[in-house]
Amino acid sequence: MKVTIAGANSFIGKRMVAIAKNQPDIELILIVRPGSSVECPEGAKIITCNMEDYEQLGNIAGNGDVFIDLPWLGSRGADRQNPEMQKFNYECNMAAMKSMADAGYKVLISAGSQAEYGQCHGYISEETPLNANTEYGKYKVQIFRETTELAEKYGIRFIEPRYFSLYGPGDYEKTLIMSCIDKMKRNVDVDLNECTQLWDYLYVDDAVEGVFSLCRNEKAEGAYNFATGHYRQLKDFVMDIHEAIGSQSRVRFGVVEYNGLYIDLQPVVDRLKTDAAWEYRTSFIDGIKKAAGLLAV
Secondary structure, three states: OOEEEEOOOOOHHHHHHHHHHHOOEEEEEEEEOOOOOOOOOOOOEEEEOOHHHHHHHHHHHHHOEEEOOOOOOOOOOOOOOOOOHHHHHHHHHHHHHHHHOOOOOOOEEEEEEEOOOOOOOOOOOOOOOOOOOHHHHHHHHHHHHHHHHHHHHOOEEEEEEEEEEOOOOOOOOHHHHHHHHHHHHHHOOOOOOOOOOOOOOHHHHHHHHHHHHHHHHHOOOOEEEOOOOEEEEEEHHHHHHHHHHHOOOOEEEOOOOOOOOOOOOEEOOOHHHHOOOOOOOOOOOOOOOOHHHOOOO
């Protein structure tokens, strides 16, 4: 199975490369921006290409079996509402999908997001209406819908993992998990809001295994929620981080005002479990220890 990964040096991409190199049926082609570095497993091929040149990606990479498309600028913070940046992402990634379909790829995979659902309450399944309330989420929805149509036209498969909250080594340093790890390792105070929102965190390697399993199931296509299916209040996760690290930090809830949208995430992952024959394997405590460098990855 020849797998081409665009954004191979991203948070998810690095873990895909690390896991794929130990799977003998996978041949890797890695797409990175010029000037970027990526660990290249033996036998893998590295190609440099800017996002604005993705309409040529199929010609550059040649034919293959699975194309995994990960690059996306402005996925965090205020840039999520930047229409020009998000439109740029959409245009580049749709160009990549079309180019790779033209090159003969049998499976196209995007990097979806729970942001496609917008502000939800209650259980979230793949049948939940897509009602994105950020430019980021809206353009992710557009990628999903247009690539679905593209795949139908070419008679190939399209799979969209809709990631809820992945975490692990190399994640963005300002996420709740990574910032807590940093402060708790230094035993400094951790001041937070009430943290009563319901959330669901999935260790990145478990997500990657799920993606590869879907690739191998010729009947798998469409959107899949990626989470554990076991949601809890955020404050419970925070205290698990405290325990995993053995920190002396004081954790103070409710001392920071919460000024964002109050969103509960209660994802349903039955479809993923069935089509990928998948269960998450990494406990949150062990995942935190790996993210904190206290356990081997």
